[in-house]
Amino acid sequence: MKFDFLSESDQAYFIHKASTLVEALPYIRQHSGSIIVIKYGGHAMGDEKLSSSFAKDIGLLKEIGVSPIIVHGGGPQIGERLKSKNISSKFVEGLRVTDFETIKVVEEVLSKDINSEIVNSIRSTGGKAVGIAGNINNLISAKKLNIGLKDSDSNIEKIIDIGFVGNPTNLKSDLILNHINNGEIPVIAPLGIDADKLIYNINADTAAGFIAGKLKASKLLLLTDVSGILDENKKLISSLSFSEAKKIISKDFISGGMKPKIKTCIEAMEHGVNKSTILDGRIPHSVILELFTEHGIGTQIVSD
Ligand code: ADP
Numbered sequence: 001m002k003f004d005f006l007s008e009s010d011q012a013y014f015i016h017k018a019s020t021l022v023e024a025l026p027y028i029r030q031h032s033g034s035i036i037v038i039k040y041g042g043h044a045m046g047d048e049k050l051s052s053s054f055a056k057d058i059g060l061l062k063e064i065g066v067s068p069i070i071v072h073g074g075g076p077q078i079g080e081r082l083k084s085k086n087i088s089s090k091f092v093e094g095l096r097v098t099d100f101e102t103i104k105v106v107e108e109v110l111s112k113d114i115n116s117e118i119v120n121s122i123r124s125t126g127g128k129a130v131g132i133a134g135n136i137n138n139l140i141s142a143k144k145l146n147i148g149l150k151d152s153d154s155n156i157e158k159i160i161d162i163g164f165v166g167n168p169t170n171l172k173s174d175l176i177l178n179h180i181n182n183g184e185i186p187v188i189a190p191l192g193i194d195a196d197k198l199i200y201n202i203n204a205d206t207a208a209g210f211i212a213g214k215l216k217a218s219k220l221l222l223l224t225d226v227s228g229i230l231d232e233n234k235k236l237i238s239s240l241s242f243s244e245a246k247k248i249i250s251k252d253f254i255s256g257g258m259k260p261k262i263k264t265c266i267e268a269m270e271h272g273v274n275k276s277t278i279l280d281g282r283i284p285h286s287v288i289l290e291l292f293t294e295h296g297i298g299t300q301i302v303s304d
């Protein structure tokens with residue numbers, strides 16, 4: 001055998017590698033030609049090795065005919081920059097209260113620093129990434145978000161103003177589709193703009209779900225810093241139906257940033273996205289594991 005110069009264990013290793021590639025074939029067929037929206041960062045983005053493995057995964061998707069669209073967060077990085085400028089932050093329902101001073105920092109960190117970091121990382125692996133800020137060319141229209149919070153004693157709903165935090169209202173889909181048709185990988189900073197040209201911070205999960213819904217993506221992947229949705233005993237819930245996901249969102253054990261995540265999965269699926277997955281971006285090649293292996297990882301939310 002030609003392989004004789006290798007030890008038996010090395011032969012087994014390479015044969016295993018070859019069979020792994022072949023086993024991916026049905027998944028390649030399944031995903032090729034589809035749009036997959038991936039929310040990446042902020043917590044899942046810090047580590048250099050992980051960023052590089054993520055960039056390679058995205059390049060691979062593009063090569064096999066998938067159109068990945070990256071929407072990135074930046075929570076931890078924005079937090080650090082605000083801290084260095086002595087600007088304090090408060091969160092309501094997982095969303096950062098964003099005053100005028102804060103939105104300036106958010107815009108700078110998201111659309112300059114983080115966006116170019118991801119674009120460069122994908123480019124360095126050979127992918128044709130293109131950076132886009134949601135507020136530029138009115139890509140994402142947004143309107144100011146006010147949050148209604150029920151007072152636990154009186155049960156009266158109070159409306160809370162959280163500043164320049166917006167909800168997406170419209171997407172210029174053509175701008176993104178043009179990039180895809182040019183063979184590019186759009187990397188989008190989650191900012192929006194209103195008719196008065198005011199810029200809004202949009203939660204990256206919310207932006208990703210909105211874009212997935214508008215472009216009729218086949219899948220929405222939300223990468224985060226936990227293994228998925230954890231139940232009241234901190235055990236991973238590996239699968240939820242659409243109606244189960246709707247029920248779980250108001251449970252006490254779903255808090256902070258997990259609330260907008262589940263909400264966005266539900267909304268994306270209401271707009272025709274087939275499946276959403278909340279998964280651990282700290283695992284190397286998490287995107288490939290989810291899309292090209294039998295079991296996948298994280299919490300999948302599937303149609304009823
Ligand atoms: P990201 O930067 O990925 O958007 P977030 O901090 O916004 O991260 O949201 C993920 C966080 O949500 C987790 O780190 C965890 O602290 C919190 N969380 C709240 N409830 C849950 C839950 N039931 N299961 C998993 N994570 C939860």
Ligand code: MG
Binds near residue numbers: 073075205
């Ligand atoms: Mg978040």
